[in-house]
Amino acid sequence: MGIERTLADRKGRDFCELPRETITSSTSRRSRRRQRRKPPPVQMLFETCKVVFAPAGTGFVPPPQDIDMLRSVLDGITPEDVGLRPDMPYFRTSATQRVPRITYLHIYECDKFSMGIFCLPPSGVIPLHNHPGMTVFSKLLFGTMHIKSYDWVVDLPPESPTTIKPSESQPEMRLAKVKVDADFTAPCNPSILYPEDGGNLHCFTAVTACAVLDVLGPPYSDAEGRHCTYYHNFPFSNFSVDGISIQEEEKNSYEWLQERDELEDIEVKGKMYNGPKIVES
Template sequence: MKSVDSIGPADVGLKEETSDDDRGHGMFGLQRLSRVAKWSQPITYIDVYECDSFTMCIFCFPTSSVIPLHDHPGMTVFSKVLYGSLHVKAYDWVEPAVLSKTKEMLAKFAVDKVLTAPCVTSVLYPNAGGNLHCFTALTSCAVLDILTPTYNEQAGRKCTYYHDYPDSKLSASGVEVKDGGTEEYAWLSEIETPEDLYMRPGQYTGPAIRE
């Protein structure tokens, strides 16, 4: 199979979506969505391949849809924008861990940028590169993700969602962080899986994946 950097939509059975009416579903053979369903802007999730070592999947975003801030504990993730434009905001935990009086945890900004295809693959690591990230679709877009190892709650790799409270000064709660005037920080509070995170399955139509 091609290297991740060289993969395009056609290599995984996709075509670039240009019609807002399709809301990112036209290439999967799904039934035509109702007007109400289109307004809710579901994200399509395609399970490409999964084994004990890694998960490969594709997310297809309608314009303005969001995957909220979440983590990848103990995992490395490769993300490749296949088409369209995506805003990425990401944090890494401050180490050693810093907690506020109300139990929020301190994180440091790692990434705040727009990725537009064609572009290189982004990589996040367990403790660097933006392990906690949020995706916002600026246009209809698709993202190929490779996660290694896979999510496994029993092994401590559970996906957790967060709300962020940016604070570049961080004098709150008696906590002082010296950032040299360049780094920015935020308090992150764990939340339940957002009720408005609406995903639906799509069918993978690309070539077979082998380890």
């Protein structure tokens, strides 16, 4: 302990004995270095979201330049930037688990936006769900994931039915068009979905262990009508519907979606995010 204190005292004396112009120059250089030092990527993401989603409310879509700015920041984030490695327990399953457990790492949430990471072991599934009135950015950090996404059909002629009710005891079904149905492997471009298009309803299936960073603006809110709803999907051909105007060769691109109450095929566990912390200014 005495050695450290003696060394500190010596450094202090040496500094005080420097010529004034040297002191000013050194201090100025250190100040400029501090100003040039970039914040951690997750902090940059937070600061960017504060700007992009400042006016956010239900149905808000950021202007193109803001979308590009946020996409660029997301594109540069790596698993290491958020403290993740593929060998962590989040990405393994055990024989005692009935379904692969998905872990959600909560980073930040306010009334304008939220940031978090879904960690999926192999075969983990986030069932088909919606994002009402929300713009969502997703960045696959590592691994391979199958994404299937839909938009509600709103552009058919008025006489074409877009909802059906299979029976009195079942909820009605609504017609949706498949937008994406493919595997994605990191590194790949962040995906963006919008309140009315871009695949607002989607399902994630882990082909391998994978992690996806999600930014939602604004976040889910029951009080403001942004409730997360889950769905079953059925092939278009499962039901015979008179009067619907869809070309025969396109019918495989359409499916019927039905709200579901029970989620017996998913287990999500919240965990503390242990990566670089967000500093709120």
